[in-house]
Amino acid sequence: MDEKIEESSELEEYIIAGLDFQHSLNEFKQQLKSVDMLSLQPTLDSKGNLIITIPTKVNIEEKAKYFNQKKKVLIEKYPELKNLKPLKRQERIEGCINSSLKIAKALIEFEYIFDQPRLKSSPGEYCFDYFSDENGAFNFLNQQIADPNYMEVTLVVFENGTIVTVTSDINDEHNSYISLHQNSNTQKWYLCDVDGSYVSMSAISYTAHTHNTPDPASDQDIESQAMHPGLPMYIYHYGGLMYDVDGNIIR
């Protein structure tokens, strides 16, 4: 019975009508911004209800009616949906979405959904600073550590000798991030930008992120090292001093 609901055209049409309605609501919201509310005149309808007509091109009423019609058809065919727990109901809806080409097309058509302003889902940006030698990079890291507005920075040294520091826009005193990718053939690691593109075609020799106090690796650091076998990940303290997650001094 449950599978039937997921595969039914009634649920499919209901979902598409819902997406269409949501899309119209968003358009309506945008158009409302350009409406001068003070200029609107309320009137009374035949039943004495106070009516305000808003001049927009989107007919929400029609979309809502259509959506409710589809809902009615769906419930008439599957009355058990009314008594289904929200999580179970959502499961049916997700099952339908994942198996319907029509819905997939509707999602593409209404791609605004992907672009809705959301909470910062980042790192949205990495800042890459290039250095000609390690000493230059170390000086930069030392300055960062000494800065009263310190935030963690990651050093990445490539096999071809390129040296870069990476700072994401959400790094802070106790957090830093980089994006990495392992080549499945060579097992070597590469530095990526936020979109997954390689920053350099050279593999990484090692990484090191700063600690402004001489704390050893945190649990998260140990886990990160474990997730990147073959890529040395060090902690950088002050003055070019680095150690691995087990505390072994490197320099």
Added chain:
Amino acid sequence: MIIKNIKSSLFTILVCVSPLIVTIGQNKNVVLFKKIIEPVEFSGVPNLRSKTLLQKKFFPDNQGSIEFFVDPSFKAEYGFRVTHLDNGDQIIEVKQIVNWKEIKDRLETEYPFKMIPKSLSKEEREEMNRINVDNLKKRRKKAEEVIAEYKIDSKNIVINESLASLLYDTYVHLIRDYDNRGMASVTQFDGSQITLRCVVDNEVWSFLIGNSFGDMKKLIEISNDIVTDAIENADNLNQEKYVEQLEKLLTNR
């Protein structure tokens, strides 16, 4: 266009369409997470397999409808859970370790990890390194043992039904719907490791994550704010504020 129709439409859309948005508006980054679904009890005994030793000290059973636990890299662990009392009241138990710093300092004194000056000879540096590695190993081993010494302070605050049920619903929905597809994997250094847990029927869902993004990040921020607020204003927790934030989080998804 009739205003009252818009309101009713909005209500409809929130109730009926929000699950769709859940599925399609997800992260753009891949981060490490773990979701564990287990029986809430087994052979009549609470199933605590997914809890660490310290989590068991914080929350020794599965009586909480939800649990929130934070393990920061450089600070004391803290968290809360929501439980139901026999009289029908729901309470939030906000917990933190009060002697964490004292124990940390003691371990650091007993097992020091010293920076090694470059001016030393190779032999001296190697010897210091050997001591450092050995001390670090001992310190990490000891960290498990000192959990027994932790003193945990608990503030129990009666919360209203709206807050309790919104917290529960948000935990259930966000853990259940968490999606982690994205273009690039994000590697995290330091920061906090967070565990969210909820009991759903006869299951306990545990969700472990480092730094999170999107709705999950927002939920963790709200949960963190509740802890701070409860510690600072136990007698006057601003419940309405959290109800509003959680409602917004649930309906805007």
